[in-house]
Amino acid sequence: MARYLRAFIVLVSILTTHYSILSAQESTFKANGPDDYRDGVHAFINATLYKDYKTKIDNGILVIKDGKIIDAGAAVSIPLGAIVHDMKGKYIYPSFIDMYTDYGLPATPKVLTRNEDDGGVQYFSNLKGAYGWNQAIRSDYEAQKNFTVNEAAANDLRKQGFGTVLTHHRDGIARGTGAVVTLNNDKENKVVVKGTAAALYSFSKGTSTQEYPSSLMGSIALLRQTYLDAQWYKGQTDKREYNLSMEAWNSTQSLPQIFEAGNWQKELRADKIGKEFGVQYLLKGDGTEYRRIAEIKDTKAKIIVPVNFPKAYDVEDPYKALWVELDEMKHWELAPANAAALSKAGIDFALTTSDLEKKEDFLKNLRTAIRYGLSEESALKALTIAPAQFLNVQDQVGSLDRGKLANFIITSKPLVDEKCVINENWIQGKRFETNKFDPKDIRGEYSLAITNPKESFNYLSMKVQGEVTAPKGVIAIDTNKVEVKLVVKDNDVSLSFDPDKKKPGKFLLTGVVESNKSWKGKAQLPDGEWADWTATFIRSLPDTSKPPKPDTIDISKLSRVMYPFNSYGNEELPKTENVIIKNATVWTNEKDGVLKNADLVIKGGKISAVGYNLSCPDCQTIIATGKNVTSGIIDEHNHIAISEGVNEGSEASSSEVRIGDVVTSEDVNMYRQLSGGVTAAQLLHGSANPIGGQSALIKFRWGYAPEKLKIEGADGFIKFALGENVKQSNWGEKFTVRYPQSRMGVEQTYVNYFTKAREYEKAIKEGKNVRKDLMLDALVQILNKKRFITCHSYVQSEINMLMHVADSFGFKVNTFTHILEGYKVADKMKAHGANASTFSDWWAYKYEVIDAIPYNANILTRMGINTAINSDDAEMARRLNQEAAKTVKYGGTSEEDAWKMVTLNPAKMLHLDSHMGSLKAGKDADVVIWSDNPLSIYAVVERTYVDGICFYDKGKDAQKREYIKHERARLAQKMLDEKRVGAPTQDPAKKNNKAYSCGND
């Protein structure tokens, strides 16, 4: 030690100037009694020192004073009077930062789910005060004002190596600001590092009891509108409205913006909102990023991820295992590899203890992530400088550079080592013991001697072996081996042993370990006499413990990431094929009608030719003798592939919400419908309100990311609804408050909203100071024929009404969907120019459908109205060919006309017929090969192409089932292996199979 001091003494004087900057112990607080300033100068020497995540210094020195770092490195001077800690064999790291906690704040509230028995329905905010209109926008919340030190919670985090956290209140869509605080147990004034450090957001409205928003797309719309409102508010010179929520929102925009998104799809959704308003969110994910790592990287967002890995499912009973799906099993295997995937992709990320069931699992799981390919350096970065930089507090924490807070941990081994324990966690220069240091290593061979007047043991050989923390001694007496009970604490040592079994009686020795490693003390003999004893250190024993195996997982042997990530996904996205289909019955939907023994060529995603005796040398040839070939089915009315809510039914108009914001690529129903020849659909908002949300028109490009499913350049559509659903007739007794409750009110609702929309548009045109309103924007688009209505409708009176409303505002109702009494007003619909999209034969499920008839489509068609048959049902959608065939049965519609009702006619009403809906050269190659006449109940789909890509193949479907069977079995065996070695398991449970419908609810 003296050696070090001598060597660096020269430097000290130079450095002292810096000390003065750092030691500012000024405080506004008064002391009770004499002031108790302490310098707290400590020097940690001989450590393996990680100055930052990538700078490892052997025999490093760390000097701190007054809670800050004076210096760290190999050649660092130790100030005079410093308390010196010898850290030989120890490791020092910057302590960790968790940027996603609610530490020291009121507990994260449980999300309220509406229970109709709970009470009334609340359409307006019940917050008292000058706040904004929606309770879920809590932008005014400040964590710093509500933060109090919580020693128990701090201790849990310190034990895992954390020294600093960002804390915020996890409640609401806008959650206000978070504060960076240390986990020091001190007055809050000292603990808060940065009071206003970040603004936080989520999709969850948390404890808000207000109806709006009631869906994910509603949350998205609310966020978008709030950005617009805040911009508008900022620009108001003559403030008629003082709005605390807006004030706070605007004043926190320059902070880091953190969005708790959830799964990878929601991360993409959040990012999209941010991009629209020039905000780059930091995204808090859920550990599923590995499923679409490329898309996540494209966001350029920094990601915050948990290390919560699912427990193995208890699949001992194969019937119970039915309730676990392959994607859940795969996630169990792949979740630990997520952080490595992020790192490998070059994505900046931070790790968090968030979402862990038990905080104490953090380090264990971190090491699991490392075994699954995460480098130590990346792990350290994600726990230190990365979050510090994300939060702009890198001048304070994140590394052991001079001037930063003295936040560091001392560990027994490298962090990656399974046996590593964190001994101490120093925060702001204050020591917190988390695990005791190992006692002195006394293992070795000794020569033991006890001397007393009566008998003496001289120079017995004693071996001390075993774990450092629990050494065991053995003495050889003649040929016997006698066990010695050893207790060591600091320098104290005590021994007891029974040398002669025939003559019971213990020797009790107590003494000290001397600096030359030998022991010395007094012994009490069985007869009570005292004696002197010594144990002279002879030599160390060879280390017989095996070095720990480098236990890394071969990632290539894990389950494959599939697109989509569920049972029927593909390991690689299927690509366009060039195909010639020979000798088939081809339903062109064009003037040529149905061609027998004809050919069809698909090239570059398009139909390149339809006709006879075609050839295509570079094409894959399908001999389709006896088969029928048609264009793909288009479902005008479908609710699959929608995430978290198909209705934003909380207001009479929700035209601001967009199904397109919540399209999911992961719904197995898309694949199931491909197996029924469906290639495209309009995904509609539900029918809970007169003016619903905007539709998404998608093609079933199974496995492609959500944004890639959308039909490029498609016109915008929107759902309207009439009748029982919008007047809440069947919603229960509580729902009698929202306007409208009658068909009369439905008319006035439309007139009111369109009147407002027209006034709004006029004001904009006149250059008035108008607040941009997403809801009215959509209605203005309708007025200007830029957006088109699909209206859920049943009864003739209301159908008639909507056409009148539309006429009076100068636009047309594009499509009446369901339109079960369309046959009663077919003449009026024809005059108006509306399309009809109906059920083949549904009726009797509610009062307004008592006059529904299965001849509806037939009459509408005969009246010259463009008519489609739709599904509104995830199962029926895959039998739309049969539903179309029912129009042959009911009314004798021609087979060609019947077939057009699920192909060309819906294409027309969705304005897609220029490139979809028929088999014609130049059109999209959305093509289905059927085993039989497609209208026949016996027809089975053999292949379905979308844009010339084969997304369903009957033969490959069988292969997929084999894959599912074997992969499930492999994963089940692996889970059982884990169960056998005592790993915790969870009961199988089933995820929901969401199947939305608006027709009958």
Add this chain to the structure above:
Amino acid sequence: MIKKLRVHLILVALISVANCPLSIAQSDVPVPAPKQTERICLKGGTVHIGNGTVIENAYVLFENGKVTDVFAATTIKTDATLGRIIDVTGKQIYPGVIAPNTVLGLSEIEAVRATNDQGEVGAINPDVRAVISYNTDSRVTPTVRSNGVLYAQVVPQGGRVSGTSSVVQLDAWNWEDAAVKADEGLFITWPNMYKVKGWWAEPEGYELNKEYDKGVQDLKDYFNEAKSYAYSTHEKKNLRFESMRKLFTDKENLYVRVDYVKEILNVITFAEEMGVNVVLIGGADSYMIADVLAQKKIPVILGRSHELPSYNDEDIQQPYKTPAILQKAGVLYALSINGFWQQRNLMFQAGTASAYGLSKEEALASITSNTAKILKLDDKIGTIEKGKAASFIISDGDLLDMRSSNISQAFIDGREINLDNKQKELYKKFSDKYFKK
């Protein structure tokens, strides 16, 4: 004989026109047909007996509501008196379809509470009788009948023990008149081992139902008491136990709604312990243990097969394929479809089952003769055979395929029923408005 036939040929055309008028805007359900008064012969059609046999160019003779003979023209019996001949050359003749497990006639409009008569309050209602609610004047029934469904098993819903079912014919003045077999079995719903989480708009999946074992035990206790009651006399009557007596003494059917394979296995054990004759209703997972069901002779009335698979990992067409798996294993099974108005599509489920593995005649049996066997009515209905009810339908083409499934005539007990319905009337009304010159 040949001569005689020819004479009648001319008449047939006249009769069929007179018998099947598209009546003009009648607001009520059609009048039930009167009793068969004369011997009738359906001549020249293709007869699908319902048991797998098909006879082309056949003669079907029936009198007093019963089939008296069925034979091919090539085996024509010279001494047979044919009676009134209806020429159905080129048409298909099938047994009347039987729709089991339905609330047809018990519910008129799903969302209108006042029209729903299928559920009683409380969990244990073995004594309530579906036939009492059965409304012969339902506007829905004629729309089902006109597609070929002539019989229905009407079933109470809800609770653990829902009540007793009855088989009715679909052309009647009142429920007494309709009943083919009243109170023929008891319907119960087996407890679910997994329960649904979340609420209707935001389902959150399923989890293990911790109350399952208790639910099963409660059911066992109840059945043990009912059994004990059944074999003794009582000073004070227990109406519920009275209604269950025949389950034990006469081996009346106990219909158990159950889908999940482990629950099915528990139902089998339960049935063996109780000594009752069980029929599985729903049976989505029945294909997994088809061999067990065949060996133990446990029949299944499958739930709607135009349905999504129960599990995401399952064969995407599993519900379509299940009938063929049961058929191959030798399980006695029939098809059903939930609800009431939906019954008119039952034959198309059979068509789908045929597209996925059944022969067409096997598919037909799954909605006719198999059903009759399960309902223990195979001595009366379900096939076109001598001595059985003269209940059949005549279709222009394949009954199971909507491309050609058009019923032109139908008989129940030899009575030619009126195939008109409210929807046809509305069709005519508005066709006339728009297209009548």
